[in-house]
Amino acid sequence: MEELAKHGTLLPPNIMGLTDEQVEELKLVDExxxxxxxxxxxxxxxxxxxxxxxxxxxEHMQDVIKRTTEEAKTMVSKKQVQAGVCLTQKMVQDALDILRGAILIVYPMNLPPHEVIRHEFENTEDLSGMQASLxxxxxTQAQLxxxxxxxxxxKKMADYLGRNEKTKVIVKLQKQGQGPPGREPVISEEDRKQMMLHAYRRQEELKVLERPSLFVKLK
Structure with a gap:
């Protein structure tokens, strides 16, 4: 969506990747x-x-796309967990619906049939051979x-955690046969940065202390 707001619709497959000279030479047109x-x-x-x-x-239409994109991201953000909001299929669908609505405001005639954003909305995108497919x-292949x-x-969560309603845990989704996912770091990213900063400052202090003293002989 951000790229659409910056650079317009996707080029047809027969033009994508060609230079302007090649397009002109082959007399191709983005109909x-x-x-x-x-x-x-x-x-x-x-x-x-x-x-x-x-x-x-x-600029106004760019703003429509950007504001709607931010709103959709907020609806499915991880921060919802901190607010005690459970993500549901309806929330995901609502996010897709407002994105689709924004597109129809900016492009009343809809997007080209080869546009990946349109395929996303219509659930027809072919991810074969792409990183996103992973x-x-x-x-049927999902494991928690x-x-x-x-x-x-x-099984239910209560079967593993009991019935303590205040317990918060991290549950990870993994493809069947891939084994257990990586464990969460013991410390947060912010704490790790602070520790590295403290270590760096301490190292600089030690360098100063280890420098040989300079003596000036007075005559």
Missing amino acids: WGEKCVPSGGWTFNKDPIGRRNGRQPN EVIEV WFSGKEMYRG
Whole structure:
């Protein structure tokens, strides 16, 4: 979504990756780019990696995409756990719905059929051979792990933790057959940074103390 706001819609597969000279020489045209024009017009902002057509929506439409994207991220953020909010399938669907609504505001004619964002909304994206495919786990192949132990299907959290409602634990999702996931670090990232900073300062102090003293002989 951020790239869409910056550089417009995705180029067709037969143009993507080609230089401007090659496109001109082969007389290729981004026909969907001509049809799917953002509301309020656009300005050219070339995509440095050559995936998008560079037709950046105006500032107001960019803001619509950015604000909606932030709202959707907040709805499914890990911070919801700290607020005691349980993530549900409906919340995920609601986040997708507001993103879809924002797209229809900016692109009333919808996105090109080859646009990956559209495929995401329609659940038709082909992730074969892509890194993202490794992050998708089929329900039948999913395993939950807690404290280095697999949580078996049909069991409840109470079977492992008892009925203490105030207990908070980290449960990880793993693909079947991959074994237990990596353990959580003992200290937080922020604590680790502070410890490294303290160690560095202490090291600098020791360097000063270890320097030989300079004596000046007075005549």
